[in-house]
Amino acid sequence: MEAFLAQVLSGLATGGIYASVALALVMIHQATHLVNFAQGEMAMFSTYIAWSLIHAGMPYWAAFFLTIAISFAGGVVIERVIIRPVEKGSVLSVVVVFIGLLVILNAVAGWIYSFTVKPFPSPFPAEPLFGNHYLSSHGLGAIAITLMVVLSLWAFFRFTPLGLAMRAAAQNPASARLVGIRVGWMKALGWGLAAAIGAIAGMMVAPIVYLDPNMMAGILLYAFAAALLGGIDSPFGAVVGGFIVGVLENLVGTYVIGNELKLTVALVLIIGVLIVKPSGLFGRTVVQRV
Amino acid sequence: MRRKNIALAVLLVVACALPFLVSNFRVFQLTMVLIYAIVLLGLNMLTGYNGQISLGHGAFYAIGAYTAAILMDRFGVPYWLTIPVAGAVCLAAGFLFGLPALRLEGLYLALATFALGVALPQLMKYKHLEHWTGGVQGIVIVKPDAPFGIPLNADQWLYFFSLALTVVMFILAVNLLRGRIGRAMVAIRDHPIAAGAMGVNVAMYKSLTFGVSAMYTGIGGALGAIAVQFVAPDSFNVFLSIAFLVGIVVGGLASIEGAIFGAIFIQFVPNLADQISKAAPWAIYGIFLIAFMYLLPGGIAGLIKALRRRYDR
Amino acid sequence: MAELLRVEGLEAGYGPVPVLHGIDLALEEGGIATLLGANGAGKTTTLRAVCGMVKTRGAIRFRGEGIEKRSTEDIARMGIAHVPDGRGTFTDLSTEENLRLGGYVRADRAAVAQSMEQMYAYFPKLAERRRQQAGTLSGGEQQMLAVARALMSKPRLLLLDEPSFGLAPLIVAGIFEILRTINREERVAILLVEQNAAMALDLADHAFLLETGRIVMSGPAARMREDETVRRSYLGY
16 A cells, blocks of 8 residues: 555656646647647756756756746747748648757757766755655655646736736637737747746656656657647646656556556557547547538 | 650669679668668658658568568578568558558647657567567577579678669559559648548548558568668667658658658768767758758759759750 | 828738729728628728738828738737627637737736726626626627727727627617717727628718729718618618
8 A cells, every 4th residue: 555655646746747748738739739849858958958057066946947047048949930930831841840859959968968877966855754655855846846837837827918918829819919919929938938847847857867868758758648638738637637647657557567668658548549539638629620 | 754764774773883883881881771762762652742740650660670580580481571571561550550540630640650659669678578579689680692692792682682672662652653542642631621522532541551651661671670680679769760751851752762862861971970979960860850841841852853944944 | 180091002812812902991080981892892801901911912001101011910009909700709718808808008007907997887798797708708798898809909990890790780789889989989990891781881971882802982971871872782772
């Protein structure tokens, strides 16, 4: 029973990270109807930036927030410069550009930082809270940070004028223009936020899996599964989906098929959701008008 | 028309002469170019002509490669027989994958195939399949010698074998794509609803295209396994699938000759770029992917077509 | 009265299909003009052209400034509010959020809040439903919401595309009454596209008749109402 609870809790911790990346994916999809294949590499690159800052002597939390700011700016720039020209183009051209971005980020990270695995510090203490046997402090911290991110985003979108404008631009770009919203910049903002969230996810996961350029590939897959499971247009669904996938991954890995086929589980989940219920748990079925 | 036939004939003569003029290693590299050409032809059929985006074709390459390796190593099947078997296995696998894929549009199909590409190496390393797949260490096989005592070394023989196969596969592709079937595929890519309304069985065409595309790639994979003499899970990760994508984008989407340009690109660029830095090949791939999408969406084949149109006046 | 909007030689279309073949019209500050015509004549396209939503050739001047090359959002910020056909409601957002978006471009938060109260005064039904999801409002309420949202930006020019579409006559009359009031009290100019020619000619000072992309008749609304052809084709008597 103790082991089961520990699996569930650590599943929630990794689930929080999947939820964050899934949230980033959903945000970009809501704003642009595009799936950001490069989300994982962007998060990885942000984590390397944090690593550089920490290694240059910056204290952890200063590096944390500076990395978020840099990632936000990076996301905006990527949308305006690289994605905007192909946004209106064919699906294939968009996918190709995303893959190109993925590959470039991976290669540049490998070139600057080499492919050797690096440890990444955690801001949380090494001993578990109250010496419990269920969840490490880092795991607890990761869950807490995920919840804080989700809550802040919810508040931003619900209560601020800019958040309202972004929601409007995502739902109905034509009408948004009619009220004077600069839809293009709203998309860029969405990318900036997604990049920032990805950075947080990367910094939370790196202490667990160690930092290397290929760190996020598997995580991205789980995030896709989570986003699809929750509903690719539902931020709430992304978060719920993330936690479900995290717990599922641990339980299936421990009790059903062993830890070696975890990525296959993600694959089956992705294909399953796409075929059985493409709108996910909380999404809306979109009727394609002929 | 005549000019094109003469050009092809010259190309064929040069191709036959090459193995005698260069080192064995180069012959191996040229064989890989032929193999990649077959693979890219397959992927182009699916993505370029039929509009179904696959980021996981490395999986079919892997299936073809493992089929050949397992048949040769565990069952002693002669190498030339493994090729059609690998083709058949991949035809079936592709068709079967194509059926559920029918329900996935554009971006979501790309997503599903991307997941396939990422998950596959882990699946290949799976403990319970180890008896067949050789697990992490993979399987080692031996290149065949030239038959009937023909005076060619193993590399040269495999080159000519591959060349013959490439020619056959290309002729098959030309007949497929330049005729009614090819037009139906393109119609499905551009206006699926209109195509369906005009009587094209969209579902059947799409699944069949997936199957044939996988078959081509699997045949390439089988040949590749024999050429490299080795299969192991980590050679077939998602980056292989991405390399194939680079090949068809650079070579030219929806173009048959593009497969050759793309194959040359993905075979030789990493070798040259490796000398600059270990990360350079992929940085170049990424830059070329983005640059070609902006500047040369028709790839090299498209560029040549445009230039010829300009100078044919 | 100063000239607010002038359109000269406007050509517009969708891709290779041309719809407008050279239109001239003008509207003065605080004036109300209506654009009449059958389905497919190009009325909606004209409004879209003014807002930069379609590719155009020719001149469009708003308060003396050429706006042909401006983006839709910039034109909105200049003081032109467009209530599109289909209403363009943000169906997933609440009534109040829709109104707030109408005031998006205004910097003065207090003034925006005041405008919202004013809208609730004009349209009490909206006040009742302020927290309700806009997509669940009735057709008439959504039309009111669309008009209210447009007025929230304190525009100089209001473009209305078929506001009576699909609505009961009583509701339409109510909306038109409010338009009359707003025009009188806030000096908002109105360019009204309408199929309901009778009501439109009743509200407007000036009318333009559009047929297959060309203005075939124009003049004061009273005169148009008496015109033989207009009466036969568009007023039904």
